[in-house]
Amino acid sequence: MLKLVGNIMVIVCTIGGYVANNGHLAVLWQPFELVIIFGSACAAFLTANSPHVIKQTLADIKSIYKKDIFNKPEYIEVLSMLFVVFKTARSKGWLALEQHIENPEESEIFKKFPTVHANHHAVTFLCDYLRLISLGAEKPHEIEALMDQEIETQQGERNHTSHAVQTMADGMPALGIVAAVLGVIHTMGSITEPPEVLGHLIGGALVGTFLGVWLSYGFIAPIASAIKERNDSEVKYFLCMKTCILAFLQGAAPQVAIEFGRKILLHDTQPTFIEVEEATQNVTA
Numbered sequence: 001m002l003k004l005v006g007n008i009m010v011i012v013c014t015i016g017g018y019v020a021n022n023g024h025l026a027v028l029w030q031p032f033e034l035v036i037i038f039g040s041a042c043a044a045f046l047t048a049n050s051p052h053v054i055k056q057t058l059a060d061i062k063s064i065y066k067k068d069i070f071n072k073p074e075y076i077e078v079l080s081m082l083f084v085v086f087k088t089a090r091s092k093g094w095l096a097l098e099q100h101i102e103n104p105e106e107s108e109i110f111k112k113f114p115t116v117h118a119n120h121h122a123v124t125f126l127c128d129y130l131r132l133i134s135l136g137a138e139k140p141h142e143i144e145a146l147m148d149q150e151i152e153t154q155q156g157e158r159n160h161t162s163h164a165v166q167t168m169a170d171g172m173p174a175l176g177i178v179a180a181v182l183g184v185i186h187t188m189g190s191i192t193e194p195p196e197v198l199g200h201l202i203g204g205a206l207v208g209t210f211l212g213v214w215l216s217y218g219f220i221a222p223i224a225s226a227i228k229e230r231n232d233s234e235v236k237y238f239l240c241m242k243t244c245i246l247a248f249l250q251g252a253a254p255q256v257a258i259e260f261g262r263k264i265l266l267h268d269t270q271p272t273f274i275e276v277e278e279a280t281q282n283v284t285a
Helices: 002-020 031-048 050-064 073-090 094-102 116-120 120-134 140-188 194-249 255-264 275-283
Strands: none
Touching: 002 194, 031 140, 031 194, 050 140, 050 194, 073 094, 073 116, 073 120, 073 194, 073 255, 073 275, 094 120, 116 120, 120 140, 120 194, 140 194, 194 255, 255 275
């Protein structure tokens, strides 16, 4: 919601300030300049990126206007789920988890935590490493190295979309100059026209430069930053699970292991120790 408000404020502040300074709105209406700048930027975006990145970029742009999916309640839930998994492994052994690891969609443990259960990537990540551990890969440093490589790969792949949008933003001011130069060429071709006509043509040409810079820094670049921030929050979610798993592998009790994961969270999404303890007690009950 705040991002949509921000977009609206950019428009209101820019156009409002222009009108308040006795500017004429009709001069800003230059649809062909917009076609040159935004159309060329979109075409270059299609040329520079794979179909997968294009599809993911569209999905990411939609997602930034939705509610964040990695907030305090979601972290309380994933920490509670890990507590149950660790407690089951500690009290009943890894074999007791086998049915849940092999078929997480039907697992009674995962079903108790709907947000985690609905996150296919998170469930797959967790089950893959629980399966490795149950098969005998219990050396924490080996598991940590593998986790780091997977998370780094995932982070690099997810950042492709924000990089693609940022590259588009970086190119739009230059495309604005292209539109302005074409406008000047058109103006020079009409040099015999009266001054009022030439003034209108020159104003239209300068609008190209304005649109290129305005669209870049007012809309496209902030969207790229918002996509990166959302992707980074997803990576933090996996880092939290990684920290908990490694702490448990190193011999920490289930409650202590999830405390390790809680401590690495950002302050705006980090639940308190009491909140996590109450949640785990409710799950146990």
